[in-house]
Structures are given as C-alpha cells and as structure tokens.
Amino acid sequence: MRVLVAGATGLVGSALLPLLRARGHHVTAMVRDGSRTAEADEVVVADALDPVAVRLALRAARADVVVHQLTALRQMSADAMETTARLRTEGTANLITAAREAGTRKLVVQSIAFATAPLGGPVLDEDAPLHLDAPDPSWARTVQAVAELERLVLGTPDIAGTILRYGTLFGARTQYDPEGPFGARVGRGRMPLPEDAVGVTSFLHVDDAATAALSAVDSEVTGVFNIADDDPAEGAAWLPEYARMLGAPEPRVLDAEMAQRVLGWFTNHQLTAMRGASTDRARERLGWKPSVSWRRGLASG
Template sequence: MRILVAGATGVIGHPLVGALRARGHEVSALVRQESRERAPEADHVVVADALDREAVLSAVSAARPEVIVHQMSALRLLGDDPVAAFALTARLRTEGTANLIEAARAAGARRLVAQSIAFAAAPASVPVVDEDAPLYVDAPDPGWAATVRAVAELERLVLDSGPLAGVVLRYGTLYGPGTMYARTGGAAQAVLAGQLPLPGDGAGIMSFLHVEDAVGATVAAVESDAIGVFHVTYDDPAPAAQWLPHYAQVLAGPSPRTIPAELAPRMLGWYLTHQLTAAHGASNDRARTTLGWKPLRPSWRDGLGQE
C-alpha cells in the first residue's frame, strides 16, 4: 500500500516509517521544512507545516496515499516550554487534523489512523476503563481541560471523516527511547533528583506502553479493516505506588518520598497530582480482539527505566 506518515520525525513516527517499509509498503514521510534533515529513510519525503492548509493539500496530493497515519504533535518542546508544547499540540490535533482530512479526501485516500491518548478519561467508579468511558473535557485544571477537549475534537474529526475509514489509537504512557520516561527523559531526571514524590497512597493508575509496541499496534491498524477507537496499552495497569518505586530502583535513584496528598497540587501541579492519585487505567481488550494486536513486551516491568 501507499502510506503517508504525518509527523514522521516523532518518537513513534520515525520508527514507524521503517516498520511499514519492512512490511513491503511504499511510505512517504511528511515533515516540516525545519525537520527535513531528521526525516527517516523513506520512499518519498514531502514537506509541509500541518497548520498550512494549502501546503498540506499539495504535499498529500504529491504522495497519493491510500492510507494516512497521523502522528503529529509538538511534545518535543515539552522540556523547553511546556505551555507552548501543549498549545501547539492542541492546534495540531484540531486544525492540523482538519487540514489532513481535507487533503486525504482530495487525494483519494481510503483510511486514516490517528494518534490519541489513553489517559484522558473522566472520573469513574472503576479503576480501569474501556474506550466507551467519557473523556475529562471538564477537568478543573484549565490546561488539562483544553488538552482533553483537543483530543476529543481530533477523535470526532477522525471518526466522522467519511468516506475515509477512521481509526483512533489511544496510546498508553510511552516509555523507551526519546520519551519522558527514557533514562535521559524529564521524568527520569526528576526521579534521580528526588523531585517526584508519591502523594498519599499513590492510587492513580498508569497504563504504560513501549514505543516499539506503539509502532506494532499502528502497523496492525494500518493493515486492518477495523475502524473505531482502541486503547493501545499493556495488560497490567499499575498504581503509582507500584510503578514509581520500581522506576526509581531501576534508575538507581532515591526512593520516592511520600507526601500528604493535600500538599501535592502545590508541589506538583494539578495534572501530575491527578495522574498519581486519581487517574484510571485503560483496558486493551478491544485492540487485542479486533486489531489482533499483541504486545511484544508482557509488562511495563520489562524495560521501564532501562533505556
């Protein structure tokens, strides 16, 4: 198949290009001009800023894809300017997605597979939720509410993108090379500096996913006829009280100190406090049964903090 990967220089997009080519597909990489030198080895490279409608229309027309994979974000900026990173990512999830869908239709593409997140669920009565659980669009933190609303709009656009067959992959919290949880990433540095404490009983649940398994699930979604929303996560969602001490131990860092839950928002901010104390895990049953995806790694315990 002819496949266009938008966001081909990203943590998932870069290895995805190689994985798809290894399966015999003809792959075009869509990158920004300033990222051209970091483009992966692809059959074709096309250049456009996702927020430039005319440039996207031209680039996608040149690639003539049958399938488009949307991996666009600006999270590479997190370490330098978190506010700008989230704001630009929200625009890519809304304006960028709309531009990509318009270009896909014009180019005659038949399928669109888009990146989303599995950790944006609203409060629920169960610790692990499926894809039908509502998103936390009315979160009390304005920044997180804006992020989740952008995610919800991306998903709406993709699922309503007929005649394109739309697929949304809600990835779990990524670890592995190039992520926040890599040994050189921001989370690891915070743990090593003793700056990531455990609030209260650490009951917030995380569903992790290694980058290579995100790539594998995306290949499965490209080659499948299935449509809809899928959680792409590991089988064992874990509370912070389990994964954070394990992560610190693997990093050879200090054990995370425990702090009163009521102090956490002031020390860590609303979002991180929520993730460590109240977030829900995400079930991967639908991805396993419908996409036929099976992760290469059995658990987040395999590799978290080692790369």
C-alpha cells in the same frame, strides 16, 4: 499500499517507517523540515498547520492510508500543550480535507488513553467518558482537542478512521528515559509520592505504539482502540519501583495538599486519580498485543 506518515520524524513515526516498508508498503514521510532525513521511499514537506502546504503534500503522495502521529509534546512546555491541541484540531482538519481531495481511503490517528474522566475503574474501556470538564484549564483544553480529533476522524465521510489511544509512552527519548525530564527527576530522588497514590497509569513502549499503528494500517477494522501494556499500575506501585530500577532513593511521601503543590496538577492527577486503559478491544479486533511491560522497560530508555 501507499502510506503517508505525518509526524515521520517523531518517536513513534520514526519507529513506524521501517515496519511499514518491511511489510512492503510504499511510504511517504511528511516532514516540515526538508533537511531532516526520514527513512522513507519519498519525502514531502509541509507544516501540518498550513492547509495549502498539506494539500500539496497529500496530492503529491497519493496515499491510500494517512497515518497521523503529530504532536509537539517532546518540548514539554505550556506552549507545547497548546500547539499539540492545535495539531489535534486544525492539523487533523487539514489532513482530512487534503486526504479527501487526494482519494485517501483510510486514516490512522494517534490519540491518548488517559483522557478519561476519573470515574469508575480502575481500568476503563474505550466507551468511558472523557474528562472534558477537568478542573485544570490546560488539561481540559487537551481533552477537548482529543475529543474534537476523534470526532473529526470518525465523522469523515468516505474515509475509514482508526483512532489509537496510546498509553503513557516510555522508551528512549521519552519523558521516562532515565535522561528524560521525568526519569531524571525520579533518578535524583526529586519525585515525591502523594500519600493516596491510587491513580492508575497504563504505560506503552514507543515500539509497541508503532506496531499498533502497523496493525491498524493493515487491518480492515476501524474504530477507537486503547493501546497500552498489560500491566496497569497504581502510582504507589510503579513510582517506587521505577526509583528502585534507577538506583534512586525511595520517593518521599507527601500529604495531599503538599503533593498537589509540589507535583503540579497533571502529575498529581496521574498518581492519585487517573484510570488505566483496557486493551481487550485492540487484542480482539486488531489482533495487536504489546511486547513489553513497564516493569521490564521503564528504566532502560
């Protein structure tokens, strides 16, 4: 098949290109900087927020399947969250309009597994409600953009949609790389643990995110799938274990008020309230399974 990957230079996108080509697909990389090489059969240049450029790119690619791996999260700034929200709403709408015009049959789109409301659990499936009314405005905006992305993709007439809700990514060049922002903080003993760290994280290695996208491209099955490792873990379990893997001191335990102040809203939420993600649906219907758990890979980059 002809497959276009938007976000081909990203962590997941660049891991996916060789997998698609090894399966015999003809791969077009959509990049915004033509000087950046991407391991693909063809390269088209477009900023995902420029609807005209996206239409021209997709018209040239004539893709059967469009894979959307666009985020701005690598920058880890407040701006990056807002840009990512725009990529999820405007960027997705641009891709869909262009894909319909170009005769694309299927969309495979990156979403997140940890946008669920912290109700029930500790591990939730794809039918759990999203945290649309999160008390933190930046997170509420993120979750609302995720909901809009999923609504747009699943509601597109004539094009089949598969949503891959990725767990918290780890692996080389992610936040959890020992050299990445989170890893370095843990490694220096600067990531404290809230006293009630019962929040559950479902991690996902970048390479497993890519194999899930490959499964989705090749499958006739559509819908929403959580994609994560087999080992959802409470903050009280994974953070001290991660510190040990890095040879760092045991995380200092803080009371709830101090933890909120030191960690910021999102990390405190992750460690105290977040729910994990069940991957039964992806195993049963997509035939995908993860190859590595955070226990083996989290500290290895």
